[in-house]
Amino acid sequence: MRPIRVLIGILGLDQHEVGATVVARALRDAGMEVVYLGRFNLPADIVKAAVEEGADVIGLSCHSWEYLHYLDTLLGLLREQELDVPIVVGGSVVTAEDAREIQDKGVAAAFGPTADSAEIVATVERLAGRD
């Protein structure tokens, strides 16, 4: 069975990469393939890469509030293209209320600053149907 493929990207001009880097490392260590898109993506860039790379899960890292404004567009694009790729959001700025709100919109899972790597790995495995 091929490894789980996770796309990790950061939206807009959010410049901090610590969280994205660390999560990418944790997922790789758990045997997954990580396609690291890095910074400076708009929703269309994420969707395009998800298609091209055949991602099982999309991971969005955020250290600014920009993701909140981009999520509707991103979810809309996925729906338009009938892509059933779960989105996981993680970042220092994600509060419990934000997590609830974006999960209501269609985000599969959300992690705030208190999440640990094992929890994130397990969630990604579950969402990729490999738990």
Place this chain on the structure above:
Amino acid sequence: MAQRCSQSRIPVKPVYGPADMVGWSDEERLGEPGAFPYTRGARAHPEERGGWIQRELSGEGDAARSNEQFKFLLSKGQTGIDVIGDTPTMGCLDPDHPFAEHAVGTQGVSLCCLDDYRELYRDLPLDGITLSHSLQPAFAVAGLYCVAGERGISPAVLRGSVLQVPYYCEDTGYALHMPFDLRLRLAVDSIAFCSEQMPRFHAFLEDTYYISDGGLDAIEEMSLGFVEIRGIVRALLARGVAIDSFAPRIAILVNCRMDFFEEIAKIRATRRLFARMMRDDFGARDARSLAVNIAAHTSGLSLTAQQPANNIVRGATQALALALAGAQAIEVSTFDEGFRIPSPEAHLVGLRTQQVIQLESGATRVADPLGGSYYVESLTDEMEKRIWERVLHIEAAGEPRQLCESGWFRRVFQEAMERHARELGDGTLRKVGTNVHQVPDREDVLLRDVAREKIEPCRERIAWLREYRQRRDAGRVSASLQALHASAEDRASNLMPAIVEATQVGATMGEMSGVLRMAYGVPADPFGMLEDPI
């Protein structure tokens, strides 16, 4: 038992004593405060100058809102301002760039043209306080220079600083999407310009805070900082700028993590290394060229989202270390750092932390109060040795431009981020509330409400800028951008006069950056969404 180590993994003994000082010469290692090798401080009597400059990093929304922030903090006793741009501003993009839409003014102030700088400094005593800029240097200097001129204040009296990070900004922090040579040139030209026009202004503020707060240790931080300082100094000398004309205005903005004595030792070792380097490697003769100013931010990375009130204690501990180390300007990262840019409440706590230490603790009654401590002196020597070994190691690895372009520097940052996460995960780095003494989320309520408030993007800036572009004299703007392009093509010229001229006629930072990128053979708009400015 595991070996005791400092945060930089320096082995530390259970106790230090006279045996650790055998063969140690206080004349060679310490000297007097304010005298070579400046281990004990850049100034002989820091208290006589009123202590360190106290400032909190500010900037939010548009320039007018940020100006209100400055006035609030100044009214509470702040002694200088420190302004940071939002992510578009830091990346040299105008607020009407499609990528900027949701980021305008949320993580700093949105600045792109002369009108913004006029608002930013409105009513501030430009000749009476220090103006510190965490902004892109050439454009910030041009903005300040123009506003001072309009207000009849000689640029020669302006004090403050602007940070320089030409080597590392694409890899950590704010990417400019500019090639190495252009980034270095903007640094060199802004420093050379200020050495003539704004001689009291520290245009050469090496920022090791920003590069290190992803997880570098203190040795990595300072070694990368020294490598960059040396590179910029060499480039200035190659330009024919005399060492003693700019070296007195070199300062370093360092990080201050939680390892109390290591951070103090780092600062003392840095002053000593700097003094020897400037004298022996670069032939500086003016005593002021050897005594580097140390400014500091307390570490944002050391703060936690859990139990944010604990961050106040961290800020106080770090600020005390800085006071004892003789830092000349301090910014305390605020308790809500894990969530947002500072709230007014957190700003005030940061400032009050400094005031309490300065006015109540007596920590700075004497210069270098820890001088002579067996432990501190041993650690200072060890930091000095390790930092310098690493500087030589990096310089031996290749030319900076090549290390940048090959991703060598990026790997250093990457590995440090991963190491930091690993150390937090396995408990090597203990963090109260995160990996020890945690509480359930429902109990973690103190100050969480302040920390969680959000700042909406200042989208009215977008319409404002579009209208601003319409009311400029299009012919003059276009001519000034053409002149900037010509200046950029002439690699021997200084870019600053053309940047000042373009700023004066209303060109925006985004347009000027685009023109500069074009002259260096890269697309004007890094995201390929805008028309070329010329």
